[in-house]
Amino acid sequence: MARKRARRQTTQRAEARAPVATTAQTGFAALAQYDAARHGRRMRGWSAPGSGPNRATKGHETIRNRTRDAARNDWSAAAGVRSWVTNLIGSGIVPRPKTGNAKLKDRLIQLWDEWAPYADADGVLDFYGLQTLAARSWITDGEVFMRLRVRRLEDGLPVPLQVQLLESDMVPMLDADTWPGMPEGNTIRSGIERNRIGQRVAYWCYRNHPGDGSTLAVSSADLVRVPAEQMRHMFEPTRPGQLRGVSDLAPVLTKLRGVMDFDDAVLERQRLSNLFALFITRAVPNGPLPVEMLTTMQGESAAGDLPMVAIEPGLVQELAPGEDVKFSEPPDSGANYSEFMREQHVGIAAGQGLPHELLTGDLRDVSDRTLRIILNEFRRHCGQRQWQIIIPMMCQPIRDAWAVAAAMGGAIRPSEIPEAKRVTWAPEAWAYIHPVQDVQAKKIEVEAGFRARSQVIAATGEDPDEVDQLRKQDAEREKGLRPAGAQTRGA
Structure with missing residues (x-):
């Protein structure tokens, strides 16, 4: 027993001293690979180019034009764009000054309200209408440009500033290392000029919309x-380093086209099958044909051609002897047509980031609890896009430029510019799903100390200070209308 134990210990010491063979030495490398990375039979037809974030957007113009066409002619594309714009903007995202100076706050609110109707450089919309149009262009085209136009004091604007919306077409997908008028060392990528450290320093824009002219090539004289x-x-960048945007409808554009063509084909097939007509065929008589039959066969054409009869619903047409008519028998839409179209629109809605119920208005088999879950998830997505895209990329930059222009125009003092820039943006509040339950839940949260009353008011899109002031005015007005000597309720 002692000998066996001694031999086993000697063997273990020898194995410990022996060198360990690596996978490189044995020649057998361990395969730690995803199935999706293989190139076997299942993946052989999957061509996935390793394009960079900007090379991948080279088809930007084609996608943009096709998306616009779909939004014009396909109801599901138009409904998707409309639903996104409505939920993101509503009646407008309103700025609320954060200054603690009540008088300055009132002045800033009044000055903004006076300027908002004149915000559009085209003189068509107010500031909140510009938000809607910008969001529509962003969802449809993938991007929108806004040019800040500083005006002269003699133009008579409350604040000498206007905003001009520019479609994606106005900034061409131009790449150049040298260009007339561009500082040395800068480069142009996708129409955007950047300096040596990659900062955006300028945009190269057409003087006029290229879709309204005959411009075929980009020249320095046009920009x-x-x-x-x-x-x-x-x-909305989807990859780090991306310079230009791509439409929301890009992932589903091919499916949109296919579903639209299929639906049109079914509709046309049903229309043709509705053209029920009755044809009467008589046997060919023996002997010479009667004169009146010859006249019917020849018609009244001088050339003797047979008349062409237009098929109409309920038509009864007598044919000449020996003639026969054969019709194709197109199948009907099928019992699964409705369910098939519904499934297609579920995929289209998901590709656009929309609930199927909002895209189509189809609320079949949806309970109140399910609808609440669907809407809450969609509203989180809307809030993400409001606070990460619309507000920091459009609303706040315009507010910053507005504050500077207001000081230049003498509407506020230069020292008040920082206070004028500091605002809280208030999107339009979401409607209650269950008004009684939702209000009661907020009331309980405030009473339990989980939320402040001002937070609840701000979440509705209203200004807490303004609400308190209105409540005070209502109470004073009610007190003034109460007859003398009357007691309040509960006194």
Whole structure:
């Protein structure tokens, strides 16, 4: 027993001293690979280019034009764009000054309200209408540009500033290392000029919309350099380093086209099958044909051609002897047509980031609890896009430029510029799903100390100070209307 134990210990010491063979030495490398990375039979047809974030957007113009066409002619694309714009903007995202100076706050609110109707450089919309149009262009085209136009004092604006919305077409997908008028060392990528450290310093824009002219090639005479301080670019980057945006409908555009063509084909097939007509065929008589039959066969054409009969619903047409008519028998839409179309629109809605119920208005088999879950998830997505895209890329930059322009125009003092820039943006509040339950839940939260009353008011899109002031005015007005000597309720 002692010998066996001694031999086992000697063997273990020898194995410990022996060198360990690595996978490189044995020649057998361990395969730690995802199935999706293989190139076997299942993956052989999957071509996935390793394009960079900007090379991948080279088809930007084609996607943009096709998306616009779909939004014009396909109801599901139009409904998707409309639903996103409505939920992101509503009646407008309103700025609430955060200054503690009550008088300055009132002045800033009044000055903004006076300027908002004149915010559009085209003279069509107010500031909140510009938000809607910008969001629509962003969702449809993938991006929108906003040029800040400083005006002269003699133009008579409350604040000498206006905003001009520019479609994606106005900034061409131009790449150049040298260009007339561009500082040395800068480069142009996708129409955006950047300096040596990659900062955006200017945008190269067409003087006029290229879709309204005959411009086929980009030349320096067609473009104007707009400094980055005068331009804002709103888009949603999906990859680090991405310079231009791509439409929300890009992932589902092919499916949209296929579903639209299929639906049109079914509709046309049903229309043709509804053209029920009755044809009467008579036997060919023996002997010469009667004169009146010959006249019917020849018609009244001088050339003797047979008349062409247009098929109409309920038509009864007598044919000449020996003639026969055969019709194709197109199948009907099928019992699964409705369910098939519904499944297609579920995928289209998901590709656009929309609940199927909002895209189509189809609320079949949806309970109140399920609807609450669906809407809460969608509202989180809307809030993400409001606070990460619309507000920082459009609303706040315009507010900053507005504050500077207000000081230049003498509407506020230069020392008040920082206070004028500091605002809280208030999107339109979401409607209650269950008004009684939702209000009771908020009331309980405030009473339990989980939330402040001002937070609840601000979440509705209202200004807490303004609400308190209105409540005070209502109480004073009610007190003034109460007859003398009357007691309040509960006194």
